[in-house]
Amino acid sequence: xxxxxxxxxxxxxxxxxxxxxxxxxxxxxxxxxxxxxxxxxxxxxxxxxxxxxxxxxxxxxxxxxxxxxxxxxxxxxxxxxxxxxxxxxxxxxxxxxxxxxxxxxxxxxxxxxxxxxxxxxxxxxxxxxxxxxxxxxxxxxxxxxxxxxxxxxxxxxxxxxxxxxxxxxxxxxxxxxxxxxxxxxxxxxxxxxxxxxxxxxxxxxxxxxxxxxxxxxxxxxxxxxxxxxxxxxxxxxxxxxxxxxxxxxxxxxxxxxxxxxxxxxxxxxxxxxxxxxxxxxxxxxxxxxxxxxxxxxxxxxxxxxxxxxxxxxxxxxxxxxxxxxxxxxxxxxxxxxxxxxxx
Numbered sequence: 401x402x403x404x405x406x407x408x409x410x411x412x413x414x415x416x417x418x419x420x421x422x423x424x425x426x427x428x429x430x431x432x433x434x435x436x437x438x439x440x441x442x443x444x445x446x447x448x449x450x451x452x453x454x455x456x457x458x459x460x461x462x463x464x465x466x467x468x469x470x471x472x473x474x475x476x477x478x479x480x481x482x483x484x485x486x487x488x489x490x491x492x493x494x495x496x497x498x499x500x501x502x503x504x505x506x507x508x509x510x511x512x513x514x515x516x517x518x519x520x521x522x523x524x525x526x527x528x529x530x531x532x533x534x535x536x537x538x539x540x541x542x543x544x545x546x547x548x549x550x551x552x553x554x555x556x557x558x559x560x561x562x563x564x565x566x567x568x569x570x571x572x573x574x575x576x577x578x579x580x581x582x583x584x585x586x587x588x589x590x591x592x593x594x595x596x597x598x599x600x601x602x603x604x605x606x607x608x609x610x611x612x613x614x615x616x617x618x619x620x621x622x623x624x625x626x627x628x629x630x631x632x633x634x635x636x637x638x639x640x641x642x643x644x645x646x647x648x649x650x651x652x653x654x655x656x657x658x659x660x661x662x663x664x665x666x667x668x669x670x671x672x673x674x675x676x677x678x679x680x681x682x683x684x685x686x687x688x689x690x691x692x693x694x695x696x697x698x699x700x701x702x703x704x705x706x707x708x709x710x711x712x713x714x715x716x717x718x719x720x721x722x723x724x725x726x727x728x729x730x731x732x733x734x735x736x737x738x739x740x741x742x743x
Contacts, residue, residue, distance in 0.1 A: 404433055408469060464679070483518075507524065527570060538684045539676070543676070551585025565667055571592065581620060588606070605617075625650055706720065
């Protein structure tokens with residue numbers, strides 16, 4: 401029996417509640433653990449806000465999007481004395497360790513906290529699917545399904561009006577959502593951060609389709625897509641409090657250029673936070689549940705400094721350092737599969 405804290409940080413993500421539910425159900429009902437949910441990510445550890453989670457409080461949340469605990473991008477390393485405050489909060493609540501559910505940023509902080517002596521188990525969640533130490537993160541499948549549904553709907557209006565339709569999806573450094581949804585939805589061009597694009601080539605693809613009698617086209621653009629140097633002028637992005645560019649809107653620049661160069665009527669849809677919201681797919685519910693079960697197994701026996709991970713069909717665990725050592729980006733050979741259908 402142990403007292404274990406759980407929090408989720410960063411952006412919300414379909415499947416978070418499924419992971420929380422799994423930790424609570426197995427932790428309490430099988431191990432007799434006490435599970436404490438810290439509110440709003442690491443902020444709950446800085447503010448001392450937590451709630452005891454029971455099987456009753458975790459009931460009925462499997463299918464719900466978002467997170468019953470709330471989330472934030474708070475970082476104890478950006479607060480003077482934050483790490484010591486976090487440790488004192490854990491001691492006050494009697495938490496012997498933490499299960500931290502998050503993506504690159506949240507788990508990067510977790511790895512530093514582990515190095516600072518805080519017992520932690522990590523759970524990978526991000527719709528971007530960009531953590532290299534696991535085959536898939538939960539949230540990704542739901543985001544891809546939402547984007548694919550959007551492409552299907554855009555097809556009908558694009559064909560009705562003989563338009564070029566651009567769909568912008570999330571993907572700061574990695575184009576997994578754009579690639580998977582573009583392939584699944586039959587996109588005619590897919591632009592991702594890993595493959596800088598030449599706007600001349602994009603326009604050539606679209607013009608070639610027109611010459612073959614295909615008078616509409618679908619272009620899927622990851623928010624982090626960038627033009628090849630010197631091929632298209634793009635404004636500098638504003639920065640957030642962490643110094644990261646506030647992405648969004650690259651598709652509008654591309655659409656304006658396509659219409660100017662080709663004369664084709666061009667429209668833009670930016671999905672934005674729609675990709676994160678709503679009911680998780682069955683795949684994400686199951687994966688999040690398996691991750692939650694594996695995480696509480698590790699925490700209960702005191703196996704800290706690890707992140708649960710999917711390798712093939714098996715749930716394994718890897719070191720937190722390995723988990724955040726590099727981003728998983730789309731490999732060239734997979735992008736070449738998509739290129740077969742361009743133009």
